[in-house]
Amino acid sequence: MGYKVYTLDFKTPLKSSKYNFLQPVIEAFSNKDIPKAVNYCSDIVESLVGEVGNREAIWINGEKSVEKTGIMAVVMGNKENKQYQNLPNTYHFISKMCAEQEDKTMLMDTYLDTLPEDHPAVASFAAARIAPSKTRASFFTSALATLSIFMDSYVASMISESEIDLNKFNEEKSVLYMILPDEKTTFYSLCSLFVNQVYTKLVELADAKGGRLKIRTNFILDEFGNFSAIPNFRWLFNSWRG
Missing domain, CATH: 1.10.8 (Helicase, Ruva Protein; domain 3)
Structure with a gap:
């Protein structure tokens, strides 16, 4: 279907796409x-x-x-x-x-x-x-x-450089899966951070193009209730609806 597929896999970091949170x-x-x-x-x-x-x-x-x-x-x-x-x-x-x-x-x-x-x-x-x-x-x-x-060491290798370019989410059709261990909450804050960073980047890209994205983006956050709090989420949620 022509989608670029990424995984942010904290369960098996060696299988994950790499992403530098900085x-x-x-x-x-x-x-x-x-x-x-x-x-x-x-x-x-x-x-x-x-x-x-x-x-x-x-x-x-x-x-x-x-x-x-x-x-x-x-x-x-x-x-x-x-x-x-x-x-x-x-x-x-x-x-x-x-x-x-x-x-x-x-x-x-x-x-x-x-x-x-x-x-x-x-x-x-x-x-x-x-x-x-x-x-x-x-x-x-x-x-x-x-x-x-x-x-x-596995997580460090996963987040020390980037294969995921957030700018490309508005240039090519992409799917990204976030995979978390069932038995611990250690990485929930990083999932919240990633969602926030993706959203912020998409807003910037939309603002540069008159308020619209070239490619429609959907967030399917099945385990969202278990994430750490996303800063300014109420404001983000209202903006998503627009």
């Missing part, structure tokens, strides 16, 4: 649209962290601050080394740069001091940087715990 950030940065790159980065962090239980805002925002800084650093600092622009490397960056040294200093502070004051990584880390050391350590621990899902 791709929207990378593309915006490559196009020198830094504000858009920052917004995409915020979307990623919102999906990964969410609003967890009864956690106070200080802990949620602190964790988001650290993750956002890590993402912006690995994307903007590796323009010539694209193999490092991914979430597994974000984990490694945070784990190395946020570890306290023998002299009680932290490499992250040294690194940020080398950047311009208007660099997105400097701004995003501000909430964590001014916190007391023990509080800040909790932010780092939470960020690494969230990003630890990318440390599985």
Whole structure:
């Protein structure tokens, strides 16, 4: 029928199509649209962290601050080394740069001091940087715990580069299946993130063509009720109807 078929397979990652969840950030940065790159980065962090239980805002925002800084650093600092622009490397960056040294200093502070004051990584880390050391350590621990899902070598291979180009969803007829393990919810946040990224890209493509897509797109989300919350879903749902 002429359809290009992709799978985002978290059950058997070695059989999955590859997709780098930082791709929207990378593309915006490559196009020198830094504000858009920052917004995409915020979307990623919102999906990964969410609003967890009864956690106070200080802990949620602190964790988001650290993750956002890590993402912006690995994307903007590796323009010539694209193999490092991914979430597994974000984990490694945070784990190395946020570890306290023998002299009680932290490499992250040294690194940020080398950047311009208007660099997105400097701004995003501000909430964590001014916190007391023990509080800040909790932010780092939470960020690494969230990003630890990318440390599985099979999953890391699956999300470290991209075979799926969201731009092509409006150029060629495509089918994408998301496959999740039945026995755990570990990857639900990534499915929510992917749906959000696809939707955002389709809106951009439609806006560039007078508000209509070249190819009609249908979302069949059978297990949607089990996903992690999609940021701004009510707004997205109303827009889908249009």
